[in-house]
Amino acid sequence: MDDADTRPADTRLDVEEHDTPAEVDAAFRTLRRVAVWHFVLFLAAVLGVPALSLTLGWWSGARIDGGMSPGFAMAAFGLYVFFLAVGLAAATLSSAVEARMLGGAHDEGDDRPEPQDTP
């Protein structure tokens, strides 16, 4: 069976829009940097919270706001806010990098809608 026969059509290269290999390579390297730096930040937080619980007594022993320790508060809700912030920042930056480095002036004054839900 020919691969092209079952491939979702909009991922093929024979589209009217196109990117050059040089453009894609430059964007790829920038996106990789963005991803790696955000991942390092994420990893520091997600491993830092249990690490602090193991190493600093006051992180688990101190009481804030009625009795919850800083460590429990971070694990119970603080980290989820952080994950959302990191994700939003990385997504926004990555999309901005792609818009700037790929497709030339395509997005200038662009008022195209977000993809719509279709049942």
Place this chain on the structure above:
Amino acid sequence: MTAAGATALVTLVTTLVLVAWLVRPRGASTVDFYLAGQRVGVATNALAICGDYFSAASFLGVAAAVYVSGLDGVWYAVGFAAGFVPVLLFVAAPLRRFGEFSIPDFLGRRLGSERVRLVSVGVVQVVILSYLIPQSVGSGITWQLLVGRGLPGLDPYGTGVLLSTMFVAALVAFGGMRGTTWTQAVQFLVLLGALVWLALAVIGSGFRYPEAVSDLSATPLANPVPGPEGWELRAETDQLDPGTAATFGEPGAAYGPLAQFALILTLVMGTAGLPHVMNRYFTSPTGTAARMTTVWVLGLAGLFYALAVMLGTAARQKIADAADDHAWLAALTTDGVLRVPEHALPVLGRLYGGDIGLAVIAAGALVAVMSTIAGLLLAAAASWGHDVYERHINPRATQRQAVWAGRASTAVVALTAAGMAMVMQPDSLAPSVPSIVAAMVTWAFAIAGSALTPVFVLAIWWRGTTAAGAVAGMLTGGLASIGMFVLGVLPVGPGIGEMLMTPTLVAAPLAAAVCALVSRVTRPPSDVDRQWLIMHGTAADRQAERLAHLTIHGPGRSRRRQGGTIHGEGTALAERQRRTSRGPQKGD
């Protein structure tokens, strides 16, 4: 079964059947059956991913783990929620841009190798089965509580396992990805609604979260264990400081120092290798939409897990307070502590809402189980139907035959998982781990994170990845993780056993290193530059967005853009989109 329980069950089943009927596939193409025509919007896909991902382990298991282990149980919630950050950073957009139907399809095409495809089908099936069994266990536990009766020849647990698995298999076979997407989105809203209702009821009764954590941490943490003279409370030993008792608000009740990091990393790495979750990204219209979908998922996951942790804490305090006043709790508790921690949320629901409250929470648990089973069965169908049947068994299959192969594989996988869940009764396993459902799901995360995620990330971000390297990496990660499980079951000493049961910390770097080393000495695919343009370029995204614009506004409002004027292109683009949504037709 009470009238409330029956009403909840009937309402749930009717709603799901109705949704599946309303959004049933209109054609018989594989793109429609497996990928919902690749037109699932950001919000819908985020809700569906949440329905897919928040399983019995999330709904029953996280609260249960917090209930039984305090802060050490919270790491489950942290790991489950954190897993979507690496997905967003490394996987979502390039995966969608490359397209395809499944993880094996992606790896097979990216590395130009049928061997890679078949090996990854094997790994994916192991992950799916490891994930399906705890969902079936969760449905059995919930049926026991909600209905309490079994079919002739079956106990209530076995009946719940069998009926829920078969019902979902029928829904998936009938509705495909399109039906599954919308039922999962509805199921997640039901699930979140149940959690929010319970949280409001608990807070409304005067529950104070910080004070509860402080109060529970003031005394040693103790849990029921079966003894020679029946159930008895036993204080948990602090794994960080053997010889002292663990407390609710501090680490150490379940895991030693290394095991804590191993658990979190296992869950973080595993999400990117979960086939049922990754398959959902192929349904996004563009790579950018896939990325933004993940941001929504992160927000929803944060809300969901924060509530689950709070309710696990509330259950620990409130059930103990209520044990003396409610005779029905005597059969479920020992000195005010639940014997099966997965009962925490259903019992809390009954305390605050009577039979209706129990029905709401039990319905939420069944929804969590069924939506995840649906995603897993669909992922199994995609890899058996598309990657094995269409590619190797019947390469000349028509679209109709291929879809029926997918449907048949859902039934086979569902029956296998149900059979294994009936053999693995939770009562015999529960005392060994904080939450048996959460622990079993963690094994699936471990295999996915060890065998699939490293190869997946390397294939997306390193041009030098080769087919031989990918096969070596997947086998190394898979065998290392399973080997460590086996060692972990043996009496290897406190702390080390738990670490071995969450092996990604060791197995994933090993798999990545082997994949990289073998790739270094073998040749990458010749068309890697072309693949890079598809995977990391945005031309197809721009094309899809332009098409969406033309579809909504028509060519009359088109404007001059770089690369040519798009006046008059609407007809051609619409025709292309019709072809896409219909899917490639065999024999075209």
